Structures are given as structure tokens and as C-alpha cells.
Amino acid sequence: HVTFNPPEDEEIAARLTQRADDTEEKCRVRLSTYHENVVAITPCYDGSGGETVKAGVSFSGEDGGGDVEEGKQDEKVEDLVVEVPGDASPNLLREIDGARGKADVFVDVAKAVDDVLASVVTSGELSSVGVYSTKTMTPVDVKIDLEETLAEAESNCFAITLFCLDTESGSRSIDFLPHAFRAFPDRDYCILTVPSSASETPLLSSFSPVRSKSGSTFSHCLYVLHKDALFAHQYLKVERFVEADHGPAIPRLIRSMGEGGGKIRDLIDMSKHEDDVPLDENPNVISFAATVGGNVIGLVVAHRKTTGVEDINWLRSNYHAEDFIAYDRHRARNQATVSAFAISPTYAGYARFVVREVMRLFDKTVLYYETKPGESVPSIISSQFVPIKPRKRAQPFEGQEDVPMWKRSVKVSDDEEGKEEEKVDVEVFEPTPDTGMGLHFITKRLLTEPKINCNSKIVVVGASTAGISFIETLLFTPYLNFTNISLVSPGGLNLDSGDNTMLAKDEDYPSPGRMVGLGLQNKIRIADASLLELDREAKAIVLSDESILPYDVLILTTGRSDASVKKVEGAGDGADGVFFTDGVEGSKAALAAVEYLTPEDKVCVYGNALESLTSVTGLLKAGVKGSQIVLVGGSDLGDAGMNDALLGAMDAEGVEVRVGLKAVSVLSDVEQCVEGLMCVDESGSSVTVECRMLVFADAHDCSPAVFSCCNGSGLVYDGALVVTKTFKTVDPNIYSGGTMTKFSRTFKRQPKHSRYCSKETGTYLAECVLMSVDPLSGGVVEPAEPPTFSAPRSVSCALPGGLFYSRISLPVINPLTTTNMITGGLGEGTCNRYCVLKTDPRGVAVEFIYLGTAEVQVQNLSNVVGLQEAYLNSCVGAYNKGNVSDWIDFFRADWSTAIFHDRFPLLHSSLRGLLSSDEGAFDVSLMLTRMLEEGKDDETLNSLRINAVGPGGTMLMPSTKKMVEANGIEFLRKNKVVLNRFKLPERNTLE
8 A cells, every 4th residue: 555555575566556536435336346345245255165056957968967857956156357556467357268178158148038938938128119028017126136047946947068060060950959949848049059150050040149247258159049930930920900800809918018019010000991901902001920839929000101202311311221222113102111120039039921922912012110219220120121221411501591401301102103102190209310210121131131140249448430430330330230339438329419519529420410311329338337357368448437348359449638637747536626538438527527617726738739628618618707717839731821810709708818837736625626737938947827727629539548468468458459461459359549559669650649630540441340350251361451431520610709609620631842822811801711621732621620710610620631623513613713702602603512522432433443544634634744744843744734624624525524424414314303403414415
């Protein structure tokens, strides 16, 4: 102990440190948790060191350990031991499933199976959309001795411990199961477990996977099969719902569904209005029943209210549906939406057969499933249907009218033959890209291509832009169903973060509407905690709530945060009134503390990051007077004129700005309340900034906790976490990406990863991991060179004085060769929009910076950066001729809607490919190459290129110009529903 039991060796004593969270408050919480849980495990011990537990389930097998028979053999249960600080062992976990005895593991499996089966029989519940999910109905205050229950209960299942069959005969695996059940005539269930990293075999297609409980460290995946499922292929049939035949079974099927059961009942009642409409006349709403031997085991309700021609055009405009569905082969009348799908978990493996029969009877080739905000995605849908990403729509600006296909407006009548149909009161959600809506689909062709379950335990630490992009890419791999992805992040996905003005906004992070469309919160497990310890040998991490999370693949995407706690003495000592802008939780805490300030209290904001300016904005909006705020530092906005304008705005607010100071230590009183910040100026003299509240917003770095985990576990850290060309660390099971990483120094002149677009790096990171976990992958292929990232990075924020700031930059910019084109200004007599567009010698837009009194559509403008000026309506020439007075107005003209379209990059890459083999473009390229060899500089080469191409391509060969025009018009024609401002020539007039 640093105070009460220090080491005798002074050298060792000088190296001692104390963890920032090693406080009395934390210790009291840990003790409280200990006392709450110790009672539950005390009965496991008797004076001899352990209690014998009878296994209530019989397991048979030929693997060395022999049989464990009910009531005949007792096994000692060894506890999972967690190392305490100071233990000589380097491992946090002494034992995990792989090191335990087989009988011990079976006892754990038996407990899990009994829990699952009990919930299936007594407390199964259907979600609000009619899909089975397990919920424990027992009150939390009722304590059950699981071991005693297990010992007294009669076994109702047997386990497969070994199954071998050659690959060619894999499809006949199910033929063994009837014989297995005959060997155990008194058992209703068969169970088996497989390693989470193993690929699914054909045998498992007949079993239902059981999701593990939160906090489970069991390394295998559990599958369950009821013997009745063996008869489904003979007796399962789907037919139109008839109240007299199927109605009496509904109460039994939905009795434990709660509100979900009531919704299904209402939807079925609604479909009765069209019971007299034959199937071949395409009723608007219809219900189907799935039966086995006359017993109803499933219900499906579908409608056509949202599959009219205009509705499908809306889907095509707002979702990447055309990536999967060839709409020229699917008529509108042959598409429908599933509003409810319920099936007994016993027959969950036959859900695809039920869907196929519904499509056959209803004469449908495409079925959709829609998820409104706040709704969950049923597991039966996520495992069988294919999710569709929402498309990135151009943001409408204030005053813009008639945004095509922005909102879905459902019509009563909508048949492609124009037939008026009877109105049916089906509740239909009318979303916009702002509100969002989740969408899944299935086609007849995809019914023959079942999705592959990937059970690998993938743990993502950090809900940064890179982390979210990584998860998004995995979940939207159409042929894979990831069942075991966990996200570790304080605050989770922060879906309710609101308008937090203390933080700069990464424009690549999904908006709330897009997050609803992605539905990540319904498809992954989220741990509201942070990383505390990393054990590479045990392949597990310890979280801040002291829970243990095993992994097969670990992804570190925490990003970077304020590094003052490492640089400023006393910053991490827990003094009252000290805050860090290290995320939503930190900024919320700072804003909440404002109400305790008196009018005389000073607030000091320290740092050089952009968050130092946004923190001042947040404090002003929270009611702190400008005269109370002292900004020590500040951030460069990238333009001298903008910096001057910002200083003037803060001066007008009364904010004191002090530059040239470097923080040394935090000053606090005897009650551990902050009193000020000790700094040194450029001459080395001490300067004290008095304050009662201190907000750190300095340059970002890896958080101390993550750095400690990486450094302590042997991961290479060199100013950033070092990764390979496939974003692997030195541990092949640990990947990392985003702003916290860098490539090895072996690769010279690589940009900092903090300059990359985190969404782009997250996508590439997912592609690298898929090479390891995708069963269909050919294995990991290491590229010869590090990847090249070209997408711009976009940030925006609100600044003091009612100003709004945006900056969009490519990863690599040479300031010595860029041309700055400035428009507008701030103040009286100006448009109050100060813009800077920077281009390189090749005419490529490399950066766009904006400062003004109104927000702009940053996501639209991010499409500008990275394009050659010829794509931007010859913006350089227009500016040089004096035709551009405001870049914002210039990029709001009708022509720009095409470059804001999410498929414009496809046109861009297509033209590049065509021009590479075109004769006219080849002549221009040959001329420029010859000039380059003669030593011409970039400015001369750019001038020669402009003259060779001419305004609008007028100097190109007629064949080249015609080819470019034809491809551009075809792009507009394919996307005319959204790009409706372009008047296209008739096909027979295009020469």
C-alpha cells in the first residue's frame, strides 16, 4: 500500500502508482456486489472444499471420460477463479472451458438446457411482432437453488457427444436422429454443443440454436432439437387461415405473448374482412396457419398496403434494394409485406419452408418485413430474411421544395392495373430518412440459399465511427447470420445522446434515422461498460463492471480521447469539478454540473482540440455567462480569416482567451474541490488560472485504460497501436482500426490513421476479419502494400457567437501546392457564409471549410471533396471568371444533385475505366506524359490539361465526348425517380 505498507526499497516505492478508480466509493460498490452474490455460492462449499452435485441429465459417449448417469456418479464442480492483483500468475483467468473436465462442462450445459426448456414450456413469449423469445417470468426476488433443482428433476434429453460423417453424405445427417431417439424413448430433446469458432454442419440445420446468457463464459454454442420436429418434413403444411379450423388454437399459441399476442389476434381479425376474396384475386390482407398433424404451430399475416408501384419506388430510392432485387422481373402485385410471423421454437428450423409455402399460395415473389423505430427485429426474421441498408440520400436544405421520394405516402388503391381496391385499415408507418425504418426481404431464389450462421464470438470495444462501420459491414453481409457479436461501450450506442453541443460531430457516424434503418441495437449484445483488463492467453477481457467477456476475435476501435489525464498532474485524481470531453457521458456530466455554479464562479476550458471550442459553446448554451469562461488554448480552424472571426465572436460573448500557456497541474482544496489550473507560459513562468470548474479538451490520444491493457498484454504501441496491412495486431486474434492505430514504421510516409475517414477504415477492417470468420472465405490474404484510403473525413460543430463550422478533408494534403478559393464573409454587408475550397495542381478538390451563421448540409458537401473540378461544373474556371460569389449557393444548384447521389461514385469509376481505353483520352494522356518527362511542373501540366479538354469537354474528340455524354445520360435515366430535375432526351434523339 502506498501509504500504510510502502515497500522498503526506495527505488520500487518511486515506481508505485495508484489506479484512478481505486477510491473509497469504488471499493464500497465492489464490497456491496460481493455481499449480494456471496450468499448464492456459499452452499457450494462445505468444509472439505466443495460440494458434490448430481448431474440430472444423462450423457452418453465414447470419449475417455465414460458415461455420466443420473443419480450414479457425482462430480466435483470447480469454480472459475479470477486472479486478484498481486498473484504471480500472468493470467486473469486460471480456468476457462477448454481447461476444465468434461463432466464439469456437461453439468454447466445441463443447467443451461434446463433453463431453456423450462422457459419453452412455461414462460415462452412472443415479441410484439410475433416471434418467440425466452423470458424468465419468475420474480427476481425468488431465489432458486439450481443445483438442487437439477438433482431432483427428471432428465428429458440426451446429448450427442460425437458425430462423424463424410462430407458427401452430410445431407443425410438427419437420418440418424430417429434412431437416436429410439435409443432414448423417454427423452423428448436432443442437445449438442459445438465450438463457437466451428462452421455449422448439415446436421445442425435441423436443430434450433440457443442464445447464451449474458456473462456466460461457456466456449461452445448450444443446439436443441425436439423429437416432434423429425416429423415436420412429412406432416407440416401451410394453408389459409380459417377461423373454424384454426381459431380455437390461437389462445394456446399466443397465451404467453403479451401485447404481441394481442397484435397478432387483431391482425388476423382484420384479415377476416377479405376471407371471401379468393387467393387468385390478390387480397389486400391475408393470414396463413402452419400445422403439423392438425395442430397449429405457426401463423403468418401479410398485406399489400406498402407494395404499390409508388411504394416500391420509394423503397428503391431509400434502400439498396436494387442490389439484390431485379425489379424488372417482379411485378408490384407479386410483392407483399409480412406484418407478423410466429412459429413454435420446436419447428423454427422449418421457418424457411413456411415462408416458401406462403409465397406459393399468395403468388408472391418478394416478401418484405419492416421495423419501425423502437421495435425489435425478430430472431426468425434476422435469421431467414436478408437485411437491406438504407441509402445515403442527399440532405435537403432549408427552403428546398419537392424533395422526391423523401417521405412514403401510402395510398389506399394501388394496383399496377389501376384497379380501385377496398380500403383496409392496416396500420402503416410513413417513414422518412430522418425517422428511419428497418427493412428485410426474401425472394423465391434466396429461399434456396439458406443463410450461414457464424457463431464466432466477436467482441468490439468502442462505439466509434470505425466500430459502428465494422459491425454494419458484418451484419449486412447477405449470406451470413452473425449470432454472437458484442459491443462494449460506455453508454452503448448513445442513441439518446440528443443535441450535445460540447462535442464535435463526426459526419460519418450514422444519424439517428440511419441507425434505426441499420437496426444494430436489435442484432448485437451491448455492454454498457469499458475495457479494464485484457488476457490474451485466456482470450477474454474484463470490463469495468468486473464481468468477464470471452472472445474468438477482439476488435479494438475505441478511438482517441482527451489525454490530459496523462500529461497534467492531478487531472486523474478525481477532484470535484474536473471534467473531460472524452465522449457523450463526459460531456453530459459537465453540462449537468453547470447548475451548481454561482454567478461568481469561473470555468476554465483547457486544450487545443476542436472540443475546446465546442465546450465553450456548450457552456454558453447551458447558461454560463461568457464573462465566467476562460479558454486556455483554442483550435486552429484551418484559415486565418476564420480564426480572426472566431476570436471576435468569443470577445463579443465576453469569453477570455489566453494563449501560449501549458497546463502543469490541477489545484484543489482540502475537500478535493478544484481551485484552479497551474500553467507555465512560453518563458517558463508559472501562471495560475483560478476556476471552480475545469473542462479538459486537449489533443487526443489513446485513453489511459486502453493503453494500459494494450501495453500490459504485449501489444505493440508506438504513439498509436501498431497494426499490419490487414489491421491485425501482434496477436492474430486481435484487430484494431480507426483513429487509435498506425502502420508499422516499416512502411514509410504513411499518413496518420486519425486523418483517414473512420467509416472507410471500419469497412476495410470488417473485410479483413471476414477472411478469418467467413466459412466461405478462401482464407486470409495479406496484401503486398498497405491499403490506400481516399474518402474525406468530415467534422462539424457549433461555435461561440452562433457560428457553425464544418471541415471536410482528404487524408493527404500538401499545403504548399494547394490553391485556395475563398467566397463570402462574415459581418454586415456579407452573406454570413465564409467558405474556402482548396484544390491541388490536378484540379482535385482536397478540402472544403465553412464558417457561417447557419448550418449547411455537410454530408452533401463531403461528396464534393475528392472529385476533379470537371465533375464540379468546372468550378475552378467559374471561380476564376468571377461567376462564383458563394460556394454554398454554387453547390445547391440543380446540377449538383447528381454528384450528391450515392451511386455517383459508380459513374465516376465507370468513366475512368472507359476513358483508360478511349482513343481521344489516350491522346491527351500521352501528351501530358510527354510533358511530364520533359520536366514540366504541376501548374503547367494542369494548364495543358484544361486546354486539351476544353470547357465542358469541347476540345475532346467527338467519339470521346459522345461516350461520356451517353454514360452520363444513362446514369440519370436509371435514377430519374430521385434525380427528377434533369430533362432527358428521348432515346431515339440521342445520337
